[in-house]
Amino acid sequence: MVEVKNLTKHYGRVTAVNDLSFEIRDNEILGFLGPNGAGKSTTMNIIAGYLPCSEGTVTVCGHDIKEDARAAKRCIGYLPEIPPLYPDMRVEEYLRYCAGIKGLRHSEIKPEVEKVMRRLSLIDMRRRLISNLSKGYKQRTGLAQAIIGDPKLLILDEPTVGLDPSQVTELRKLILDLGRDHSVILSSHILGEISAVCSRVVIINKGQLCAVDTIENLERRATDSIILNLTVEGDQSAANKVLSEIGGIREINEIADDDESFSSFKISLENEKVRQEITSAMVKNGINVVEMSTERPDLEKVFLELTNKKGSKDSSDDK
Amino acid sequence: MFALYKKEIQSFFYSPFAYVLSALFMLIFGFAFVNRIASMQTSVFQFSFPDMFYNNFFYFVFIIPLLTMRSFADERRGGTEVQLLTSPLTVTQIVLAKFLAIETVFLFMIALSMFYPIYISFHGTVIWASLICGYISFFLWGTVCITLGMLFSSMQSSAIIAAIIGEIFMEGFLFLDQFAATKMVESHPQLNSVITWFSMQRRFVYFAQGLFRLEDLVFFISLTVLVLFWIILYIEKRRWSHR
Numbered sequence: 302m303v304e305v306k307n308l309t310k311h312y313g314r315v316t317a318v319n320d321l322s323f324e325i326r327d328n329e330i331l332g333f334l335g336p337n338g339a340g341k342s343t344t345m346n347i348i349a350g351y352l353p354c355s356e357g358t359v360t361v362c363g364h365d366i367k368e369d370a371r372a373a374k375r376c377i378g379y380l381p382e383i384p385p386l387y388p389d390m391r392v393e394e395y396l397r398y399c400a401g402i403k404g405l406r407h408s409e410i411k412p413e414v415e416k417v418m419r420r421l422s423l424i425d426m427r428r429r430l431i432s433n434l435s436k437g438y439k440q441r442t443g444l445a446q447a448i449i450g451d452p453k454l455l456i457l458d459e460p461t462v463g464l465d466p467s468q469v470t471e472l473r474k475l476i477l478d479l480g481r482d483h484s485v486i487l488s489s490h491i492l493g494e495i496s497a498v499c500s501r502v503v504i505i506n507k508g509q510l511c512a513v514d515t516i517e518n519l520e521r522r523a524t525d526s527i528i529l530n531l532t533v534e535g536d537q538s539a540a541n542k543v544l545s546e547i548g549g550i551r552e553i554n555e556i557a558d559d560d561e562s563f564s565s566f567k568i569s570l571e572n573e574k575v576r577q578e579i580t581s582a583m584v585k586n587g588i589n590v591v592e593m594s595t596e597r598p599d600l601e602k603v604f605l606e607l608t609n610k611k612g613s614k615d616s617s618d619d620k
Numbered sequence: 621m622f623a624l625y626k627k628e629i630q631s632f633f634y635s636p637f638a639y640v641l642s643a644l645f646m647l648i649f650g651f652a653f654v655n656r657i658a659s660m661q662t663s664v665f666q667f668s669f670p671d672m673f674y675n676n677f678f679y680f681v682f683i684i685p686l687l688t689m690r691s692f693a694d695e696r697r698g699g700t701e702v703q704l705l706t707s708p709l710t711v712t713q714i715v716l717a718k719f720l721a722i723e724t725v726f727l728f729m730i731a732l733s734m735f736y737p738i739y740i741s742f743h744g745t746v747i748w749a750s751l752i753c754g755y756i757s758f759f760l761w762g763t764v765c766i767t768l769g770m771l772f773s774s775m776q777s778s779a780i781i782a783a784i785i786g787e788i789f790m791e792g793f794l795f796l797d798q799f800a801a802t803k804m805v806e807s808h809p810q811l812n813s814v815i816t817w818f819s820m821q822r823r824f825v826y827f828a829q830g831l832f833r834l835e836d837l838v839f840f841i842s843l844t845v846l847v848l849f850w851i852i853l854y855i856e857k858r859r860w861s862h863r
Contacts, residue, residue, distance in 0.1 A: 312861075318687065346702075349702075349706045350705070351705050351859070352705050352859060353703050353859060353860055371708045371710070374706060374707060374708045375708050377706065378811075379702070379703070381699060381702045383699040385698075385699050385700040385701075385702055385703035386698075386700070386702060387627075387631070387698070388698075389634070389635060390627075390630075394630075395622075398624075398626070398627045399703075400622050400623075401622065401623020401624070401626070401627075402623045402624055402703075402707045402708075402709055403707060403708060413622050438806075446703065534680045604674050619817070
């Protein structure tokens with residue numbers, strides 16, 4: 302669907318994007334993650350054909366965005382960070398205008414606008430002036446202009462910014478629904494949103510590619526150890542003695558507890574098997590286990606780890 | 621391209637904008653018209669429309685930047701420029717659609733001013749050939765001013781600043797003739813000829829006198845095309861150096 306190769310963008314002496322390469326597959330929702338100023342919006346603007354790149358190529362549906370811009374742009378629906386809306390237009394009038402500039406024939410405009418308004422629940426708002434819409438409906442109208450004309454690729458730049466939690470949930474559902482018949486690039490710095498919606502993630506920092514992988518693989522790679530939260534009856538010294546005799550434990554952190562009848566630990570394990578060994582050893586030594594749970598490394602850890610590695614580059618794509 | 625043209629026309633006519641500017645234009649024209657009639661000294665009314673056009677244009681050029689100030693500046697400020705430049709439309713199509721929309725509003729204003737000669741034709745005689753010539757020159761000069769106003773709008777993200785720069789530039793254009801007539805410039809014949817060549821007023825006077833010169837027609841049209849091309853290049857250049 303989209304192939305980005307060695308994409309570089311210089312602004313004078315500043316390099317905003319440096320040698321980015323990744324691809325977006327058919328009907329895939331790709332998350333685009335990075336801290337503020339990482340080059341997310343610049344990359345999206347280049348893919349959408351708004352900004353030209355300094356080096357490299359972007360191919361959308363087989364069309365080069367530089368050489369064959371018109372054909373490539375026909376395949377793209379773009380929702381920038383600030384939705385491109387005219388406050389003095391009505392919703393339906395605006396969507397008809399959008400259909401017109403996307404090159405739809407006069408006879409196709411009306412049914413297409415109806416279809417899009419129905420899909421995004423804008424039917425009741427069709428006669429409303431855009432300036433009078435709530436933030437959520439403005440965002441929907443922005444999304445409607447992106448999907449009008451049924452482009453194969455949707456580029457959504459931080460679409461949930463400024464929305465209330467229920468609007469965020471609704472918009473996520475919409476994006477998931479759109480992902481069934483479109484390829485979507487979704488940029489966000491809200492990690493929960495990316496893990497809820499996207500199948501694969503591109504992480505960039507300071508214009509450089511940090512990782513391209515599925516969320517599961519990234520989480521697995523975040524840390525190669527398992528964190529075990531353990532609470533047992535009795536004082537810490539007895540439990541500590543048992544734990545010190547078990548192999549495969551990397552680190553034991555004792556957690557201070559007000560209740561002296563219980564002891565809590567945070568234990569770093571080499572693998573899942575060690576957990577079973579701990580359970581058996583505790584039972585064998587007559588120590589009652591009150592609570593035992595493992596912590597899964599989440600996307601946030603991956604993100605922080607990768608973005609804190611200055612200039613790190615790891616393009617171990619799962620392709 | 622038609623969709624953008626239609627949207628631009630709607631933004632003028634669905635708001636009071638075009639009507640307020642047209643009313644201002646008619647007011648200026650009306651004052652000149654009433655002044656002429658009020659200064660009648662004989663029962664035979666010697667009425668010169670070309671003269672009126674010439675005098676009127678001094679005021680009219682100040683309306684043009686108000687007409688063009690929003691064309692690109694508002695798109696940049698409102699973030700809708702991104703949508704236009706990522707649509708399948710080319711920059712040339714975008715510029716042309718906006719130019720044609722403003723030209724339509726300009727023609728609407730010109731059409732309104734036809735009220736005066738039509739009114740005269742019921743009570744006296746109108747020399748239509750001279751009138752048409754006056755209108756053509758008025759339209760051509762106005763078109764050049766529109767493209768210049770659009771150029772300033774494309775360079776700014778604030779419509780007000782675009783209008784102010786436009787007003788300053790229009791005033792400079794009007795005083796080009798007076799500058800050419802100064803002793804300093806007159807003492808340098810080559811400099812004088814260059815400045816006089818760029819003077820639009822001089823060419824406008826020929827037209828206004830009913831003299832249709834191909835040279836002047838080519839001048840106005842080529843200047844319009846040149847400035848339109850400049851706008852296209854400027855927008856493309858801004859995309860490349862965008863920060």
